[in-house]
Amino acid sequence: xxxxxxxxxxxxxxxxxxxxxxxxxxxxxxxxxxxxxxxxxxxxxxxxxxxxxxxxxxxxxxxxxxxxxxxxxxxxxxxxxxxxxxxxxxxxxxxxxxxxxxxxxxxxxxxxxxxxxxxxxxxxxxxxxxxxxxxxxxxxxxxxxxxxxxxxxxxxxxxxxxxxxxxxxxxxxxxxxxxxxxxxxxxxxxxxxxxxxxxxxxxxxxxxxxxxxxxxxxxxxxxxxxxxxxxxxxxxxxxxxxxxxxxxxxxxxxxxxxxxxxxxxxxxxxxxxxxxxxxxxxxxxxxxxxxxxxxxxxxxxxxxxxxxxxxxxxxxxxxxxxxxxxxxxxxxx
Amino acid sequence: xxxxxxxxxxxxxxxxxxxxxxxxxxxxxxxxxxxxxxxxxxxxxxxxxxxxxxxxxxxxxxxxxxxxxxxxxxxxxxxxxxxxxxxxxxxxxxxxxxxxxxxxxxxxxxxxxxxxxxxxxxxxxxxxxxxxxxxxxxxxxxxxxxxxxxxxxxxxxxxxxxxxxxxxxxxxxxxxxxxxxxxxxxxxxxxxxxxxxxxxxxxxxxxxxxxxxxxxxxxxxxxxxxxxxxxxxxxxxxxxxxxxxxxxxxxxxxxxxxxxxxxxxxxxxxxxxxxxxxx
Numbered sequence: 001x002x003x004x005x006x007x008x009x010x011x012x013x014x015x016x017x018x019x020x021x022x023x024x025x026x027x028x029x030x031x032x033x034x035x036x037x038x039x040x041x042x043x044x045x046x047x048x049x050x051x052x053x054x055x056x057x058x059x060x061x062x063x064x065x066x067x068x069x070x071x072x073x074x075x076x077x078x079x080x081x082x083x084x085x086x087x088x089x090x091x092x093x094x095x096x097x098x099x100x101x102x103x104x105x106x107x108x109x110x111x112x113x114x115x116x117x118x119x120x121x122x123x124x125x126x127x128x129x130x131x132x133x134x135x136x137x138x139x140x141x142x143x144x145x146x147x148x149x150x151x152x153x154x155x156x157x158x159x160x161x162x163x164x165x166x167x168x169x170x171x172x173x174x175x176x177x178x179x180x181x182x183x184x185x186x187x188x189x190x191x192x193x194x195x196x197x198x199x200x201x202x203x204x205x206x207x208x209x210x211x212x213x214x215x216x217x218x219x220x221x222x223x224x225x226x227x228x229x230x231x232x233x234x235x236x237x238x239x240x241x242x243x244x245x246x247x248x249x250x251x252x253x254x255x256x257x258x259x260x261x262x263x264x265x266x267x268x269x270x271x272x273x274x275x276x277x278x279x280x281x282x283x284x285x286x287x288x289x290x291x292x293x294x295x296x297x298x299x300x301x302x303x304x305x306x307x308x309x310x311x312x313x314x315x316x317x318x319x320x321x322x323x324x325x326x327x328x329x330x331x332x333x
Numbered sequence: 334x335x336x337x338x339x340x341x342x343x344x345x346x347x348x349x350x351x352x353x354x355x356x357x358x359x360x361x362x363x364x365x366x367x368x369x370x371x372x373x374x375x376x377x378x379x380x381x382x383x384x385x386x387x388x389x390x391x392x393x394x395x396x397x398x399x400x401x402x403x404x405x406x407x408x409x410x411x412x413x414x415x416x417x418x419x420x421x422x423x424x425x426x427x428x429x430x431x432x433x434x435x436x437x438x439x440x441x442x443x444x445x446x447x448x449x450x451x452x453x454x455x456x457x458x459x460x461x462x463x464x465x466x467x468x469x470x471x472x473x474x475x476x477x478x479x480x481x482x483x484x485x486x487x488x489x490x491x492x493x494x495x496x497x498x499x500x501x502x503x504x505x506x507x508x509x510x511x512x513x514x515x516x517x518x519x520x521x522x523x524x525x526x527x528x529x530x531x532x533x534x535x536x537x538x539x540x541x542x543x544x545x546x547x548x549x550x551x552x553x554x555x556x557x558x559x560x561x562x563x564x565x566x567x568x569x570x571x572x573x574x575x576x577x578x579x580x581x582x583x584x585x586x587x588x589x590x591x592x593x594x595x596x597x598x599x600x601x602x603x604x605x606x607x608x609x610x611x612x
Contacts, residue, residue: 047507050507051510052507052510071510072507072510072511073510073512074513077511078511079508081507081508082504083502083504083505084504085504085505085507086505086508087505087508087509087523088526088527098512099511099512099513102512102514146508146512150512
């Protein structure tokens with residue numbers, strides 16, 4: 001009931017190309033996340049799917065039906081915005097029911113669907129309030145409720161958690177994940193936060209400069225990035241990139257190793273170096289060191305470790321988990 | 334009430350400045366109203382004095398109500414002013430919405446063109462306007478005045494409103510589009526309520542010059558049936574003799590309606606003027 005196909009979608013503003021030919025296939029019930037740095041075109045792509053922007057060329061199909069000429073309201077989509085975008089003059093109940101009212105649903109149907117959505121999001125006590133009388137988290141729940149009420153084929157989320165504080169973000173993230181499990185609806189979600197992407201997605205689409213860099217499940221992207229950009233973008237702290245020359249390795253230009261795949265020892269190891277800075281996070285300890293052969297290295301150790309700046313240490317990478325990239329930045333398998 | 338940010342001398346000076354401005358601004362109004370209640374001799378003998386039992390006289394108001402159709406003049410002024418404000422707000426807001434919301438070729442040029450009227454006074458075109466009105470048979474009608482005042486008010490209205498409309502969240506309009514609201518519903522039901530303070534600002538700036546205008550009523554609609562209050566009051570000013578009682582009474586009366594309109598808009602107005610600065 002909610003598949004989506006994009007075929008060579010291009011979009012330019014003036015002579016600036018924002019999207020440079022995007023192809024994508026989303027199956028019914030999938031949770032797909034567009035992730036990428038700001039300005040990569042992910043929001044524009046979402047707006048093209050919603051019909052809020054016309055693509056310069058290419059086709060958008062929802063459920064196999066070409067919708068390029070269909071207005072947003074008739075595409076069977078619902079959208080949740082970063083700024084909530086609730087109607088300030090309407091109560092929560094009317095906010096949620098407006099879409100149905102516009103298509104001429106009867107009051108009984110609207111009431112029943114609003115009741116169902118508000119029960120799902122525990123919004124019952126607030127139905128008579130106006131958006132200005134609610135907190136940010138509650139407003140975002142109303143915005144999600146407004147989307148649910150429409151029973152769309154596609155849910156579109158445009159950075160829905162960016163305006164919430166950290167604690168609320170985690171809680172709302174769980175709610176969205178639960179919602180996806182219960183509704184089994186197709187969801188497309190835009191974020192610049194890779195943690196959101198990794199935790200929520202069935203499938204992540206990494207975008208950069210208007211192009212798709214890689215599409216895959218969170219673990220595929222983590223374990224098998226196809227190029228330098230994806231390798232650097234997914235995972236935190238960022239993957240260490242070392243020039244292959246320095247390591248005396250041939251057949252590759254750059255070697256990548258994730259901070260968590262390096263072991264540290266005070267006695268012996270492959271790369272000797274001096275600790276510059278240590279971050280103690282409780283569960284993790286992140287050590288930055290200047291190694292003689294490799295330059296700056298980030299190492300992530302699990303648990304607490306008593307390293308301090310200026311300590312001399314030895315780092316040893318897990319060679320099985322190393323990534324190798326050629327001169328164009330493509331991964332060598 | 335004393336805290337770190339208020340020095341007594343500074344506060345006193347600020348109040349002095351504000352009070353003197355208030356006195357300067359209100360003095361002519363005070364003089365007009367006070368003298369309208371005095372006899373002719375008293376006006377000339379002691380123009381500053383408040384009416385005493387000896388000098389009190391309603392002769393001015395009697396003259397105004399007896400001579401000429403002052404109620405009719407008021408009605409004309411009201412109709413012209415309110416119709417003009419309504420049209421300026423409607424068309425101004427629509428043009429501003431189009432300029433701020435839609436990307437089209439020549440958007441910027443169109444915006445500049447529409448704002449040009451702020452810099453060029455409409456009175457420069459009086460002769461052409463009069464010829465046009467004569468040709469269309471609109472001379473001596475209130476329609477002529479409404480048309481001219483609408484044209485006069487639009488540039489500033491579009492300029493102010495388009496700036497405000499740019500601040501209305503895109504997401505909100507897009508949410509409306511997804512919920513199936515037409516562009517007209519988005520304009521009337523989502524955007525207009527949010528720019529209400531700006532609308533009030535524009536209404537006040539538009540209203541006062543129209544209400545006070547003498548030029549266009551004198552040229553386009555000097556007939557008895559279409560005279561406005563400002564023009565009506567002129568009949569008491571003669572070349573040799575001026576009936577000051579009547580002039581002052583007419584002016585005192587003319588202040589009232591515009592003041593009522595101002596009070597209606599002013600609550601919104603303050604928010605409109607400070608919105609950009611404070612938020």
